[in-house]
């Protein structure tokens with residue numbers, strides 16, 4: 001029935017570990033394997049899956065995997081369950097709003113509710129959110145490599161597969177020289193860089209040098225909580241600054257646009273606390289004609305499906321970091337996401353997020369599970 005509420009009986013936290021095809025190195029460290037908490041919402045007749053993308057260590061943001069498990073178990077899941085059946089997933093954010101922060105954990109839970117609620121209705125997530133296309137353009141994010149040769153090797157493999165934008169991770173000491181070498185080898189490739197907040201305004205001369213290399217954007221050059229210095233830096237360079245870490249809500253997005261802190265925004269549902277808030281960021285940016293694209297957190301197929309749903313929104317006008325399963329894993333948890341030779345990927349159709357974890361893959365990757373039951377008052 002179209003208006004049937006979702007009655008959640010239990011929420012299961014399934015921690016998984018998947019080997020990465022190659023270690024992923026950024027200015028804040030290296031990941032060897034992918035760990036995530038998959039969240040399964042049990043709605044009796046339907047179930048829904050979401051992915052909590054908090055990394056193992058609190059380097060990208062203050063959230064981390066073990067902390068997310070506790071915030072989900074102690075606060076977020078009980079707050080969700082105590083409110084009774086849900087007539088709409090927009091109620092999730094309202095029920096969780098008293099918990100400050102913990103956006104990545106909130107986002108995983110909200111995504112699972114969306115999946116279950118939409119499956120109950122046979123409706124697709126992307127269509128429900130306002131998606132306007134069935135295929136989206138993909139880029140790829142390249143970790144810091146041991147040498148320029150290794151990096152060029154990796155990049156040429158991605159370009160052969162069809163990726164339409166290459167993002168290079170940079171850090172102090174591995175920036176202008178590396179980017180210059182890549183630019184020289186690949187004069188026409190849309191290139192961007194992502195500093196993951198590794199610099200300060202004192203490094204403006206380095207960014208002025210990057211400004212000469214025809215980059216599509218410079219992602220999160222400065223402090224993860226800063227807007228003002230980013231505005232100062234943006235005034236000194238032509239290359240658009242794109243904010244990632246600094247944008248945690250639509251409120252942040254509006255402030256950043258007003259201050260001139262960025263000209264592009266990377267939207268990640270985890271970072272902003274969920275799909276509802278991600279759409280709000282999108283809408284705020286679209287209002288001010290600020291291009292957005294959908295970032296990534298090395299998700300398994302469960303999180304990737306939700307990212308692709310968002311990438312179909314009308315204001316998403318640049319290639320995302322939503323790469324194919326084989327860029328990350330030998331085997332994904334879901335049927336693999338595949339890049340077409342033209343550099344596009346299909347947005348999953350079908351009910352909910354459009355994919356489910358494969359039972360035997362899930363079983364072989366699971367390292368622990370915990371079930372939180374709805375408490376029935378006796």
Ligand code: OSB
Pocket residue numbers: 060140141194196244295296297298299321322323
């Ligand atoms: O800064 O965009 C980032 C991965 C983990 C944490 C932060 C970031 C990234 C990526 C990879 O750049 C994006 C992806 O391919 O999922």
Ligand code: MG
Pocket residue numbers: 194196219220244245266295
């Ligand atoms: Mg980034």
